[in-house]
Amino acid sequence: MAKDTTGRLRVTVKSAGRLKLSSKLWLERQLNDPYVAQAKRDGLRSRAAYKLIEIDDKYHFLKPGIAVVDLGAAPGGWSQVAAKRVGAADGRGKVVAIDLLEMPEIVGVDFAQLDFLHAEAPAKLLSMIGGKVDVVLSDMAANTTGHRKTDQLRIVGLVEDAAAFACDVLKPGGTFVAKVFQSGADATLVTQLKRDFVTVKHVKPASSRKDSSERYVLAMGFRGVPTTHDADAPMATS
Template identity: 45%
Template sequence: MSNINKPGSFGSSRGISKKPKKDNTRKPSSTRWIGRQLNDPYVLETQKRGYKSRAAFKLLQINEKHNFLKSGLAVIDLGCAPGGWLQIASQKVCSVNGKEKVVGVDLLPTEDIPGCISIVGDILDQSVGKNLIQILGCRPNIVISDMAANTTGHRQTDHIRTTYLLESALDFAIENLQKNGVFLAKCFKGGAEIEALSLMRKYFAKVSHIKPDASRKESVEGYVIALGFKEL
């Protein structure tokens, strides 16, 4: 993998570990989170490049491997806030004749991002899916989903809730993708995702798991990418 989508050598990678300021009122989990942020080279690089989120690097790295975001293609981004994936997708596909080819949805509002349209909505609501297609003006070539449920800390519960979002994103993709389309989604391994994976194998020519470098090693987070949508 080239270095362009990886942060340079600084901060913790030089062995200098920054520590959060002492605050006895803070929970230990918050202190650990701040410590991770201070020592995470992707966090600094996110700010430097003006990305809306650190997640932007995950999409950059997945695309570097699979090269699926191409000029002229139409993209729908499920769970798009705060907008890192929208930024990368719009840079890669570009708007055609001034018409946005990237449309996103999230439960939370997303700040305006050039080349994209985003709406607030719940993808579990069927009418939201129809609205996305209407705004895009065509069926998508690519559906990407970084959707995650709020974590409870209970591993199995979090796995099941995120898998439900994966299944909902997959249903949307199967219903709407153009032939040869691509589906990329966050996927927590843990057992419940097996059914969704076998559905992907049925509808797509190739299905692969990927854990980009920007996805924290200690996290159960991973991604699944399905290429070559077959209209059955």
């Protein structure tokens, strides 16, 4: 690996000879990304952790003692941040997390490898949660097919399902944070969220790549509409 004139690490033709072009670009981006380096220094599993840190530093919804659900949690950056801020390690707060992929253990985080879109996922999640929660996070990103319309529908569909789940499990006053992509396709979602939450806004943390259409929808002050699931039992925070 060599450094360019700005001192940034570059993948040379020699070092990356056997990598595909997309892998080379990804690797170069990783090597030059200050958040990747910072995550290593801070012991965080992903650069994505800084997105949640930034959003919560501004809006303060992760409080000691609360219960959080983290959808699409692997490799675990958001779960690490949530666990620390709610005090999950010492049992004050609780974090329940799921992902399609495996995720190495995080102290205080109750994790299941699970497809959120699977018919049994809501019931499984509800049994893990054991009651209503204060915050639902979703950093899930649907796999893309390359067909723009299909991808947009899948992305929005995933967020809509996450929002519907949030409305089933949130306590009144609760918060929903979800990754969306700037496409205009989420207009219906925003309309629904405005009905169910006191404030709804889009946020783009500085750590979210500028060249990405990624942003987050932040819905706060859940109004407490009737649920379709029986999640009324008090929260267990063992």
